[in-house]
Amino acid sequence: MSNPVTNILLVGVGGQGILLASEILSEAFMLAGFDVKKSEIHGMSQRGGSVVSHVRFGNKVFSPVVPEGHGDILFGFELLETYRYLPLMKKGATVIANDFRIPPPSVLLGQTTYPENLSEKIKTAYPDFLLVDGQGMARKAGDTRAANTVMLGAVSRRLQIADGVWQKAIEKMVPNKALEINLNAFSMGRSL
Amino acid sequence: MYKKRLYLLFIAPKRDNYDMKEILSGNEAIARGAFEAGCLVASAYPGTPSTEILENVTNYKEINSSWAPNEKVALEVAIGASFGGARALVCMKHVGVNVAADPLFTASYTGVRGGLVLVAADDPEMHSSQNEQDSRNYAAFSKVPMLEPADSAECKEFTRLAFDLSEKFDTPVMLRSCTRISHGKSIVELGERKTDLPAPKLVKDAPKLVMLPGNARVRHPLVEERSIKLSEFGDTSNINRMELHSDEIGIICAGVTYQYVCEALPDASVLKLGMVWPLPANLIREFSDKVKQLFVVEELDPFLELQVKALGISCHGKDFIPLCGELSPGRIRDAFAKAGIAESVEESSLQNIELVPPRPPNMCPGCPHRGVFYELNRANAFVTGDIGCYTLGFMPPLNAMDTCVCMGASISMGSGIVRALPEEEQKRVVAVIGDSTFLHTGINSLMEMAWNKAPATVIILDNRITAMTGRQENPASGYTLSGEEASEVNIPELCRVLGIRNVRTIDPYNLEETRQAIIEEMNRPEPSVIITNRPCCLIKGADRFRKSTVLEVDQGKCTGCKACLRIGCPAIEWKPNQNGDRGKAFIDPLLCTGCTICQQLCKFNAIGGRK
Structure with a gap:
């Protein structure tokens, strides 16, 4: 497993827009001249379930799935889900998470509580x-729905890809009427 | 003139500047391959992970594409188009091939006129399925060739090749995908559409197309000869290829497993099979002679392994490679390490994180199924279930589904189970099925139940869409795949003409009405059908509640009795220990659709419209 491939995992809850974010990432890697593969599960996971999308890029990518324990960057849309997928990451991986909580069913039902101090626990391990x-x-950028794009901007800092490539990828994947807000949101995240 | 339904399903990239290189999913690439191959007709029934193939085919206006009520019908539509001389595509998930098996086995004898390609998308690990059957067995069983792509680029190329092989060898061709191929994305170079194909026309050819015994006896030997010729083709075609590295270890593999093997064992020599049936016997012998130890690495059944062994070649495979579930680079590496063939690799840093609450899928807020399952649970029904969103009715706290086997089985199993029971127990049996599943294979079951007077109750949850797979039209939804207005099956009338005398339609958002209907029909000692009449809350026309009243909990009136939690609505959250009391319920205004089910359950009038 020595092939230099960068492994990114995007995790969160069905309906949070993880697919679109991983589409933009993949598009940017292709535009930057890399081989790209991505994999995720549709179907059941759309119904508010836990979702994970794998994006891998490099000179040559074989498996569309990140080998367990080899994740380089964990891109979390929700705190509990970010914590859940930590075992997929390698030692010293980068973790970028949205400070956002969506209670799972057992918490909604009052059977258990949303785990506390998750960000401290993540920080200790990574x-x-x-x-x-x-x-x-995203609210400052003009629309809370652009939260994913803020996050994408934050992740982009860890990837050696030029501003222009990101802009082109966002322009291709985001509808025109939401483009300005999303480009704003992206640059806010990118300047973090 | 036709009206278009607005679709929000696709995250389709804008294509204003046409680029010949795109990132496509396997499903998108198969659709593209069919387009480039000059395919004229495509049919399918939605099923994860195959659904998006047809949804993407419909973007190519040159192809007549449509949903069929089930996979058998879809295949027969495609066979018909092929017999008319057109290239035709049919797509389904692995269990769909069971439904389509009847025409498949005889289409193998007739062969084709226009190229005929059947895509079967397997689901190892059962991400969205009830079993993980291995479709490759169907290729061997029905004696049709099967291609297995390993990424999106191959999905497109193999689909094109499949049409060519279909015509060259006069056979349907199966293309096997799996979840990681269909829903994986990689880079594809786009090509042009083939335009030099003969125009479809009617040709009478009874000896080939009429499979009476006398004709079929003539066709069968041709099928066997065809398999031999295809095997010889596989020996020399570049669809199967050797990648020679070290001569210590040689691995035979195909599809996505090839990618895993390249990653897990980069030094091994590989025989990558693009055609997994029939196998290239000579090429396998040649490869086997070049390596000291031969392995077959494949997901699910030892399909390739048994054939390699049948050639008299010794090899290892399922003696140490997992038989169940998906493979991955890690699982392959681990298996080889445990068998002492490869060194194990240091993996991961944090393996033991504390257990956190799971997040299983759930019915959406405002789902019209929720109240029905709540009442079924209360009525102590034994619910024979079916395949769809409503299968989630088995989850706590609803806990109201007791069986789930296959599409359409709810009604027939309900009909069967009452025969085995004493009268008192018979009353408890309620079959629950969705509109799309009822039209798929539930109609015959209801016909049987009416005919044989089985005293079970059937609930048809008519949400006017095929919801679970991402909201596809069906014969009762009033629209076709491309969004044109169409005829609508009248489900209540259909139930009556099948012989059910007791058919009633209810509003599933009215709990009292739902409860009454369920109790009355359960107690009726003859077959009866209850139909619910609210559309899926994710489709257009279903948002009338959201506009009227989003609900909230009056914290002064809430006693913390938790009655509203019993429906498991994602919009209702329990917040414990507010100011020392026992806790109260809260409603998330962004998620609430105002369906009022929780309001009807609150005995203290604590839930009302948001001010």
């Missing part, structure tokens, strides 16, 4: 951890 107020920054 010191390269960035917690982003995605919703708050």
